[in-house]
Amino acid sequence: MELLSKPLQAAADLDTARCKGQWQSISVLADRYKKYHPDESVIQATAVLEAEFAMLLARHRKTPLVSNRSTTHLSTTPVVDHDTLYEHDTPDHITLPEPLDPSMTESILTKLLSIIQQHRGGGGEPETNDQWQAQFAKIILARIYFETARYDQALEALERLALPMQQVHSGYGMVLLIQARVIKGGCYEMQGHIASAIEAYEAAWSVYEQHSAEKGEVLWSWIEECLYRAILLHVRQDGSPRSVLRLLRGYMHLSTSHWSSFWRMHKRWIVFRHYARFLIKTCNEGTWFPMSIQGDLQPKVSATTNQASAYEELLCLTALYRSLLSSLSSHSDPSDHVRYVLELAELMTDAHDAIGWGEISNIRRVLQFLQAAKERTFNSICIARYIFFCLMRLGNFVEAAYALRSYMELVGMPEIDQPTVDDVKVHSIQQRLRTVQDTKETELDVIHVLLAGVELYGRERHNGHVAAHVADVAVELIKDLDEARHEKNNTQWDALVAQCYRMRGSAYGLYAVQCESPEVRSSCHHEAIVSLTKAAELDPSSWQTYYELATQQAQVKDVVAALNSIGRSLHLEPTHLPSWHLLSLLYSCRQFNDPSSRALETIETALSRFAPDINAIPNNLKYGLPVLSWSEQENYSKRYYDQAEAYLRIRMAQVALLEKMQGPNAVLKLYNDLFATYTQLAQSLGMNHQGEFIRRVSSDTTSSPTTPTPSRSSSKLLDPSNVPPPPPIPEDTTTMDDTTKKRPRKKSMVFLDIRRLSHSSSSHDSTHSPSSAQTTPTSRSRSSSIQDKNDSSIAPFSHTPLFSPPCHTITHSSTQSTFIRTMRERWQKLLVQLWLMSAATFIRAGRLDEAGKAVSEAEQLGLLDADVWQHVGRIASSKEDDSETALESYHKALTLDPDHLGTLIDLASLYMALNEYEVAQGLLERATKARGWDCAEAWFLLGQVYQHQGSIQEAKESLLYAIDISDATPNMVTSFFTSPFDQLARFVA
Numbered sequence: 001m002e003l004l005s006k007p008l009q010a011a012a013d014l015d016t017a018r019c020k021g022q023w024q025s026i027s028v029l030a031d032r033y034k035k036y037h038p039d040e041s042v043i044q045a046t047a048v049l050e051a052e053f054a055m056l057l058a059r060h061r062k063t064p065l066v067s068n069r070s071t072t073h074l075s076t077t078p079v080v081d082h083d084t085l086y087e088h089d090t091p092d093h094i095t096l097p098e099p100l101d102p103s104m105t106e107s108i109l110t111k112l113l114s115i116i117q118q119h120r121g122g123g124g125e126p127e128t129n130d131q132w133q134a135q136f137a138k139i140i141l142a143r144i145y146f147e148t149a150r151y152d153q154a155l156e157a158l159e160r161l162a163l164p165m166q167q168v169h170s171g172y173g174m175v176l177l178i179q180a181r182v183i184k185g186g187c188y189e190m191q192g193h194i195a196s197a198i199e200a201y202e203a204a205w206s207v208y209e210q211h212s213a214e215k216g217e218v219l220w221s222w223i224e225e226c227l228y229r230a231i232l233l234h235v236r237q238d239g240s241p242r243s244v245l246r247l248l249r250g251y252m253h254l255s256t257s258h259w260s261s262f263w264r265m266h267k268r269w270i271v272f273r274h275y276a277r278f279l280i281k282t283c284n285e286g287t288w289f290p291m292s293i294q295g296d297l298q299p300k301v302s303a304t305t306n307q308a309s310a311y312e313e314l315l316c317l318t319a320l321y322r323s324l325l326s327s328l329s330s331h332s333d334p335s336d337h338v339r340y341v342l343e344l345a346e347l348m349t350d351a352h353d354a355i356g357w358g359e360i361s362n363i364r365r366v367l368q369f370l371q372a373a374k375e376r377t378f379n380s381i382c383i384a385r386y387i388f389f390c391l392m393r394l395g396n397f398v399e400a401a402y403a404l405r406s407y408m409e410l411v412g413m414p415e416i417d418q419p420t421v422d423d424v425k426v427h428s429i430q431q432r433l434r435t436v437q438d439t440k441e442t443e444l445d446v447i448h449v450l451l452a453g454v455e456l457y458g459r460e461r462h463n464g465h466v467a468a469h470v471a472d473v474a475v476e477l478i479k480d481l482d483e484a485r486h487e488k489n490n491t492q493w494d495a496l497v498a499q500c501y502r503m504r505g506s507a508y509g510l511y512a513v514q515c516e517s518p519e520v521r522s523s524c525h526h527e528a529i530v531s532l533t534k535a536a537e538l539d540p541s542s543w544q545t546y547y548e549l550a551t552q553q554a555q556v557k558d559v560v561a562a563l564n565s566i567g568r569s570l571h572l573e574p575t576h577l578p579s580w581h582l583l584s585l586l587y588s589c590r591q592f593n594d595p596s597s598r599a600l601e602t603i604e605t606a607l608s609r610f611a612p613d614i615n616a617i618p619n620n621l622k623y624g625l626p627v628l629s630w631s632e633q634e635n636y637s638k639r640y641y642d643q644a645e646a647y648l649r650i651r652m653a654q655v656a657l658l659e660k661m662q663g664p665n666a667v668l669k670l671y672n673d674l675f676a677t678y679t680q681l682a683q684s685l686g687m688n689h690q691g692e693f694i695r696r697v698s699s700d701t702t703s704s705p706t707t708p709t710p711s712r713s714s715s716k717l718l719d720p721s722n723v724p725p726p727p728p729i730p731e732d733t734t735t736m737d738d739t740t741k742k743r744p745r746k747k748s749m750v751f752l753d754i755r756r757l758s759h760s761s762s763s764h765d766s767t768h769s770p771s772s773a774q775t776t777p778t779s780r781s782r783s784s785s786i787q788d789k790n791d792s793s794i795a796p797f798s799h800t801p802l803f804s805p806p807c808h809t810i811t812h813s814s815t816q817s818t819f820i821r822t823m824r825e826r827w828q829k830l831l832v833q834l835w836l837m838s839a840a841t842f843i844r845a846g847r848l849d850e851a852g853k854a855v856s857e858a859e860q861l862g863l864l865d866a867d868v869w870q871h872v873g874r875i876a877s878s879k880e881d882d883s884e885t886a887l888e889s890y891h892k893a894l895t896l897d898p899d900h901l902g903t904l905i906d907l908a909s910l911y912m913a914l915n916e917y918e919v920a921q922g923l924l925e926r927a928t929k930a931r932g933w934d935c936a937e938a939w940f941l942l943g944q945v946y947q948h949q950g951s952i953q954e955a956k957e958s959l960l961y962a963i964d965i966s967d968a969t970p971n972m973v974t975s976f977f978t979s980p981f982d983q984l985a986r987f988v989a
Contacts, residue, residue: 019216395627395819464511580606
């Protein structure tokens with residue numbers, strides 16, 4: 001590097017010292033400058049006077065000189081920061097350091113005024129170097145006026161400044177120009193001229209943007225002050241997003257690239273706080289836009305790109321925020337540290353809720369931070385809430401259940417997952433929230449947690465009892481809040497209340513399906529209908545409510561009401577496949593003329609118009625997207641799994657309807673398409689990981705499209721846009737007796753008191769057959785003994801398993817998501833159901849060998865599945881002289897699931913054939929008390945048993961009830977006796 005001459009080196013040293021704020025060495029450097037520049041006097045004098053003033057200011061405010069504090073990122077040693085007086089700043093109250101007494105600066109001021117007067121020139125542009133430095137001295141003069149609270153005089157000094165900016169390009173002169181604009185902004189701010197103050201601050205920032213290569217501690221000090229005050233004033237004035245984001249991004253850029261993490265931490269915390277809040281505000285309002293640090297506008301981009309850019313900006317901010325928290329924690333007292341942790345946790349979660357949570361890896365990072373925060377904040381209630389929702393988003397539902405229990409314990413209701421018979425009392429929650437100090441938790445926060453808890457226990461863990469209890473708490477809590485509210489007819493509030501009632505209705509509907517007590521079941525059905533009806537009244541625009549209501553009405557056999565409700569749901573949301581599935585099931589009920597035809601048209605409409613686009617499934621479905629989300633704008637993986645399953649189930653229903661209409665032999669060829677659909681969906685969802693891989697089902701014919709061509713003309717398809725609320729019902733309800741079966745239907749029979757049919761042991765003792773010895777999972781399958789020994793393949797499709805190897809040899813990575821493993825198991829269960837469905841069709845077609853091979857494939861996937869052993873027994877019972885094998889298989893199924901409905905009915909039927917009516921009676925009574933309460937086949941067989949035993953009244957009641965149930969049951973072929981309505985999705989979002 002070329003050495004500078006001594007005069008130039010002296011000038012450079014003095015300029016550098018002033019830029020770095022090395023005021024204690026200015027006197028020596030100024031004398032050295034004078035030595036090599038004897039014709040100049042102003043810069044020496046003004047530099048010394050400025051240094052004297054800077055040291056006076058530091059002594060008075062008891063702050064270290066700028067030179068003692070590194071503002072660069074190279075410094076890693078914590079120092080005691082002296083910006084604590086700013087830590088409580090708000091946009092409406094921005095701290096300004098205590099001004100000096102004017103008398104303390106009188107001597108410095110007098111000397112400066114003298115220098116300026118001597119070198120003021122002719123009033124035009126400065127000509128000599130001394131005249132230039134005299135103009136710079138006016139800025140030092142203005143600063144003295146500003147620091148002594150003489151704002152008018154400071155502005156006057158700056159107004160007389162004759163200093164063309166275009167001739168100042170670098171060095172301390174540039175620092176002084178920026179300083180002048182910041183001082184002007186500060187004066188206007190103190191005088192209440194906020195708009196002028198903001199304009200001056202932005203002018204200072206514009207100067208820096210044009211000279212961003214300039215560095216130095218003094219420059220950073222003034223730029224930080226400029227941005228800090230401009231940002232808070234903009235927030236106070238509700239400034240335009242363009243202006244505010246420009247300043248916020250500039251502050252974040254300098255924090256990242258130039259400033260030490262230990263410099264002005266409290267002010268930085270305040271800026272980051274408002275940065276996060278402003279991101280939330282602009283994203284919610286749709287006013288966020290991408291802009292570079294330099295202020296260059298980006299070309300117009302899509303909303304999706306904008307959201308991704310906003311998310312990336314949020315990640316940068318939260319990373320800086322967490323780093324700043326670490327810096328502050330080194331010298332914060334415990335109470336302050338807790339406050340910082342809670343604030344950061346709240347801002348992070350609120351911002352992610354508004355902008356998006358991104359991929360699972362980021363959610364895990366947030367969860368890790370929250371779990372550490374939980375230890376530091378002594379079990380904060382809000383931290384517990386954040387942890388619960390993070391676990392839900394990750395799909396860790398077991399851990400989420402523990403987190404929910406911990407949260408509810410903190411808010412005053414422990415053991416939320418252990419329902420009792422006592423009335424729900426929410427006063428303990430309200431009292432707890434009032435008494436806990438240092439918490440912002442409200443009843444609304446608790447309600448949102450409870451609603452997510454209902455989803456957790458109802459939809460994910462299939463525990464209707466606990467889900468109903470959690471929903472009861474949510475409803476009682478929101479009822480108390482609703483009564484205390486003065487504002488009425490608030491749509492958003494009504495929607496929240498309606499959501500509570502909808503969740504309660506769905507939970508009680510699930511509980512009704514699962515409970516075994518007839519009295520409790522009847523009560524649950526009633527509570528479900530009442531809650532869902534209330535939800536529909538509060539929020540008529542919710543398609544989810546009408547869908548849940550229709551599903552519940554279908555379960556209690558009120559088909560006409562269910563048709564009305566599902567029609568309203570489809571009118572509001574015509575793309576929801578489970579709604580079309582439910583509509584087809586309702587149309588297939590026997591109480592209508594030609595039910596299968598109308599039901600099939602409905603399915604064909606849904607498949608032709610609303611089949612999911614497999615190509616639209618994102619590549620990061622398994623390990624990228626969050627499992628759940630409560631934002632309409634955010635994508636999440638469970639949505640795709642649910643859509644795929646709904647599509648597969650409606651395809652299965654289509655085949656079942658066609659078999660009912662055309663016979664089993666006519667639909668055998670359709671299983672090729674059904675298995676191909678499963679394969680395509682499973683592969684798209686990533687179900688071929690590690691040892692698990694999917695092989696296409698081979699056939700003699702070429703593969704068919706995923707959706708088979710409808711057998712009916714397109715002109716006959718239902719138009720979803722024309723489905724009014726209520727939907728077109730096959731026949732008018734007023735003339736139902738002309739279109740239904742001629743026997744008038746007694747509504748009272750549908751809701752017949754099941755207790756009369758429960759048959760107490762005092763009048764009818766039942767004898768239960770002893771269970772056979774339990775087999776081990778590794779024992780040889782009995783199904784292999786009922787197959788034909790020839791190796792001919794099943795026509796028209798192969799019996800090669802789609803998953804290989806069998807499930808008991810499948811291994812999963814320890815790092816694999818719990819949710820992904822659950823989805824694999826669920827889809828493996830679906831494949832088992834497909835094989836069993838095909839096996840049942842072969843049985844009905846009289847092709848027992850092929851049925852045995854299909855069951856064998858199902859057995860390889862679900863050896864511990866009661867459905868499999870039921871079908872093994874069904875094949876054996878269809879053969880002559882093989883009742884022993886059938887009995888053994890049925891008892892194995894009951895060993896796996898003592899209340900398995902299909903096995904109880906098939907086993908009872910076999911015992912009836914063996915003339916063991918007492919055993920059959922016990923099995924059927926057991927079935928009708930539990931899951932088979934609405935199974936027409938079970939009640940019909942029970943009626944035959946009573947008739948054989950001479951119990952005519954009981955036989956009559958059972959048979960009439962079977963007829964009533966049959967009229968309101970979907971008329972389609974199925975290998976399972978459970979209600980098709982129970983297979984529909986619940987707790988839809």
